[in-house]
Amino acid sequence: MSVVLAAExxxxxxxxxxxxxxxxxxxxxxGAGIARRLMAMVPGPGRAVAFIGKGNNGGDALxxxxxxxxxxxxxxxxxxxxGQEWGVLSRQRARRLGLEAGQWPxxxxxxxxxxxxxxxxxxxxxxxEPLRAMxxxxxxxxxxxxxxxxxxxxxSGVDADSGEAGDGAVxxxxxxxVGVAKAGLLKDAAVNHVGRLVLVPLxxxxxxxxxxLRVACAEGFRGLLAPREHDxxxxxxxxxxxLAGSPGMTGAGVLAASGALRGGGGVVSGFLDGEGFxxxxxxxxxxxxxxxxxxxxxxxxxxxxxxxxxxxxxxxxAERQKEKLMERLAASDRPVVLDADALNLIAASGRFDLFGAxxxxxxxxxxxxxxxxxxxxxxxxxxxxxxxxxxxxxxxxKGARSLVASxxxxxxxxxTGHAGMATGGQGDVLAGVCGAxxxxxxxxxxxxxxxxxxxxRAAERAISHGGQSEESLLAGDVLAALGGAxxxxxxxxx
Numbered sequence: 303m304s305v306v307l308a309a310e311x312x313x314x315x316x317x318x319x320x321x322x323x324x325x326x327x328x329x330x331x332x333g334a335g336i337a338r339r340l341m342a343m344v345p346g347p348g349r350a351v352a353f354i355g356k357g358n359n360g361g362d363a364l365x366x367x368x369x370x371x372x373x374x375x376x377x378x379x380x381x382x383x384x385g386q387e388w389g390v391l392s393r394q395r396a397r398r399l400g401l402e403a404g405q406w407p408x409x410x411x412x413x414x415x416x417x418x419x420x421x422x423x424x425x426x427x428x429x430x431e432p433l434r435a436m437x438x439x440x441x442x443x444x445x446x447x448x449x450x451x452x453x454x455x456x457x458s459g460v461d462a463d464s465g466e467a468g469d470g471a472v473x474x475x476x477x478x479x480v481g482v483a484k485a486g487l488l489k490d491a492a493v494n495h496v497g498r499l500v501l502v503p504l505x506x507x508x509x510x511x512x513x514x515l516r517v518a519c520a521e522g523f524r525g526l527l528a529p530r531e532h533d534x535x536x537x538x539x540x541x542x543x544x545l546a547g548s549p550g551m552t553g554a555g556v557l558a559a560s561g562a563l564r565g566g567g568g569v570v571s572g573f574l575d576g577e578g579f580x581x582x583x584x585x586x587x588x589x590x591x592x593x594x595x596x597x598x599x600x601x602x603x604x605x606x607x608x609x610x611x612x613x614x615x616x617x618x619x620a621e622r623q624k625e626k627l628m629e630r631l632a633a634s635d636r637p638v639v640l641d642a643d644a645l646n647l648i649a650a651s652g653r654f655d656l657f658g659a660x661x662x663x664x665x666x667x668x669x670x671x672x673x674x675x676x677x678x679x680x681x682x683x684x685x686x687x688x689x690x691x692x693x694x695x696x697x698x699x700k701g702a703r704s705l706v707a708s709x710x711x712x713x714x715x716x717x718t719g720h721a722g723m724a725t726g727g728q729g730d731v732l733a734g735v736c737g738a739x740x741x742x743x744x745x746x747x748x749x750x751x752x753x754x755x756x757x758x759r760a761a762e763r764a765i766s767h768g769g770q771s772e773e774s775l776l777a778g779d780v781l782a783a784l785g786g787a788x789x790x791x792x793x794x795x796x
Contacts, residue, residue, distance in 0.1 A: 332481075333366045414449040551614075641665075
């Protein structure tokens with residue numbers, strides 16, 4: 303799914319009105335869709351308060367309240383203007399609720415969710431009073447009481463086209479963008495205000511296809527991750543060869559191999575030399591075929607693996623066998639995920655010819671700067687696109703917004719994940735999941751995009767469903783939650 307500017311979004315809405323769709327009908331559909339996704343992300347029931355301005359954005363928030371109340375939530379309204387100044391649709395939805403502005407839910411039951419319905423896509427510049435004071439109150443509750451701020455369509459005060467945040471702009475934990483993602487929400491400048499971006503599709507507002515910037519979501523990539531046929535077997539699932547881990551860093555190999563298992567690999571083999579095996583410091587799952595060989599580089603390339611994962615924690619192997627590793631990479635056309643120490647080795651040697659059409663390159667920002675110092679200071683989208691074009695490979699550039707760039711010039715923008723993933727081992731899991739998806743026959747860009755999406759979603763589930771927090775999240779928690787994340791993609795619920 304491509305993104306739109308504010309004017310293009312208004313044109314889509316006007317086309318729907320010209321077909322006879324009522325504005326109130328769109329509002330009810332949007333509010334109901336937001337409520338469904340909110341309840342899939344937040345354990346409840348809890349308490350929800352809509353912070354509303356005069357426009358239809360506030361009406362969307364009121365419809366969300368109506369749906370939450372049906373599910374047992376306690377609700378309230380905070381308004382910056384007298385009711386007679388609200389739009390007609392907002393006044394109608396408020397009457398349906400039977401609540402007066404200023405009424406807050408009582409008690410401490412469940413999470414506290416604050417709905418940002420102050421301004422819509424027509425807002426420009428910083429917030430003015432009284433909306434600015436309302437945004438400040440939301441932020442105070444977010445910081446001081448652990449409230450979750452959830453924006454309707456976009457955070458109030460953030461420009462829908464440029465992503466620039468004006469003075470006093472709302473800081474959201476989640477932004478539910480309605481119909482189509484607005485271009486500004488994907489800009490680097492908007493990251494800390496948008497939080498997690500969730501698409502709320504509307505049947506009456508068809509998503510434009512094509513474009514060179516697309517949001518990773520199940521609705522925009524239909525058919526990816528189709529159900530397995532009933533007679534499916536492990537050979538069809540793909541064989542994954544993992545060259546990861548070395549003395550002192552064996553945990554990286556365990557996490558990468560476990561990621562390949564949880565990513566759907568039919569047969570996962572981990573390759574170690576004798577020293578690596580003897581110093582194995584973390585338990586390997588019984589389902590991983592551990593191959594011990596004095597020449598693990600030759601062994602992994604000589605295996606019958608359909609896809610390879612090379613790099614996490616191989617510092618010692620790379621030092622002893624770096625020439626052989628580069629020779630075998632140069633001679634191989636098998637799908638391969640190149641991560642971590644493999645990328646550091648390539649950067650140091652200048653062997654960028656090892657990147658090719660079957661490669662998925664997965665650097666974090668520091669590794670990317672070593673691979674392409676001339677690109678590292680550019681805007682991330684531009685840097686990713688240029689790197690993929692330069693090397694003819696698929697790039698998965700990790701970060702707060704992981705980007706997948708492919709040789710066709712398209713950049714896919716991943717919306718899932720959170721700051722709790724800033725801990726060791728997450729990249730190892732991601733590499734393993736990506737390797738399994740490659741081995742199963744997915745195109746490199748599809749495998750990279752889906753791996754980033756499900757790992758981010760699993761991190762979210764580990765908090766919302768698994769009892770973890772941003773502070774306590776571990777890579778193993780993401781592994782444990784991958785099953786639900788895959789189901790969320792397939793069933794389009796999140």
